[in-house]
Amino acid sequence: KQEVTQIPAALSVPEGENLVLNCSFTDSAIYNLQWFRQDPGKGLTSLLLIQSSQREQTSGRLNASLDKSSGRSTLYIAASQPGDSATYLCAVRTGNTGKLIFGQGTTLQVKP
Amino acid sequence: DVKVTQSSRYLVKRTGEKVFLECVQDMDHENMFWYRQDPGLGLRLIYFSYDVKMKEKGDIPEGYSVSREKKERFSLILESASTNQTSMYLCASSLRGRMDGYTFGSGTRLTVV
Numbered sequence: 280k281q282e283v284t285q286i287p288a289a290l291s292v293p294e295g296e297n298l299v300l301n302c303s304f305t306d307s308a309i310y311n312l313q314w315f316r317q318d319p320g321k322g323l324t325s326l327l328l329i330q331s332s333q334r335e336q337t338s339g340r341l342n343a344s345l346d347k348s349s350g351r352s353t354l355y356i357a358a359s360q361p362g363d364s365a366t367y368l369c370a371v372r373t374g375n376t377g378k379l380i381f382g383q384g385t386t387l388q389v390k391p
Numbered sequence: 392d393v394k395v396t397q398s399s400r401y402l403v404k405r406t407g408e409k410v411f412l413e414c415v416q417d418m419d420h421e422n423m424f425w426y427r428q429d430p431g432l433g434l435r436l437i438y439f440s441y442d443v444k445m446k447e448k449g450d451i452p453e454g455y456s457v458s459r460e461k462k463e464r465f466s467l468i469l470e471s472a473s474t475n476q477t478s479m480y481l482c483a484s485s486l487r488g489r490m491d492g493y494t495f496g497s498g499t500r501l502t503v504v
Contacts, residue, residue: 310489310490311489311490311491311492313492313493315495320479320498320500321497321498322397322481322495322496322497322498323481323483323495324495325492325493325494325495328492330490368434370493372489377489378436378439378449379424379436379483379493381433381434382433383433384433
């Protein structure tokens with residue numbers, strides 16, 4: 280059974296720092312991995328989608344990497360800003376039905 | 392911009408009521424999903440649909456049903472609402488291919504009193 284783990288559960292950093300969020304999954308047979316952002320009380324916003332054949336994707340200050348063989352992905356946020364404060368979720372698409380399996384998320388606080 | 396729209400942001404219903412949560416997508420996506428999100432439990436899949444009039448049970452279907460009469464609309468039905476169904480409900484959609492990403496709606500916060 281696929282399990283997705285995100286470490287740390289919470290992170291607090293001063294503005295301007297570069298930071299890394301971690302995601303690990305137990306079964307490397309995935310179709311893709313998606314990183315989402317969720318603001319309190321809101322829905323999920325897709326940040327980056329990495330296909331299983333890809334190693335990384337970039338969007339602005341965000342860079343996501345994927346090492347399928349080791350079951351790991353990282354989300355790198357450069358020059359963090361208070362507006363980056365949110366919960367970040369990773370999810371893998373897997374199985375015969377292609378369902379999305381989520382991690383528990385990392386709650387990020389960027390202090391001014 | 393592609394969109395998944397959930398009709399209500401906040402709902403308060405009484406125990407025993409029949410509750411309808413509506414979700415509409417404008418992307419011509421084949422797949423649609425309903426999740427609930429609870430603190431400490433994360434996102435859990437309730438039901439999903441691969442096509443009109445088709446539905447599949449997710450991980451926690453008990454107490455829920457769904458309807459998909461049109462491709463763009465996927466409804467979640469709580470037949471007799473209970474307090475343990477108080478939660479954030481999230482709808483999502485995707486193209487048929489397993490290589491495609493999911494697009495989520497803004498969520499419905501349901502409180503059952």
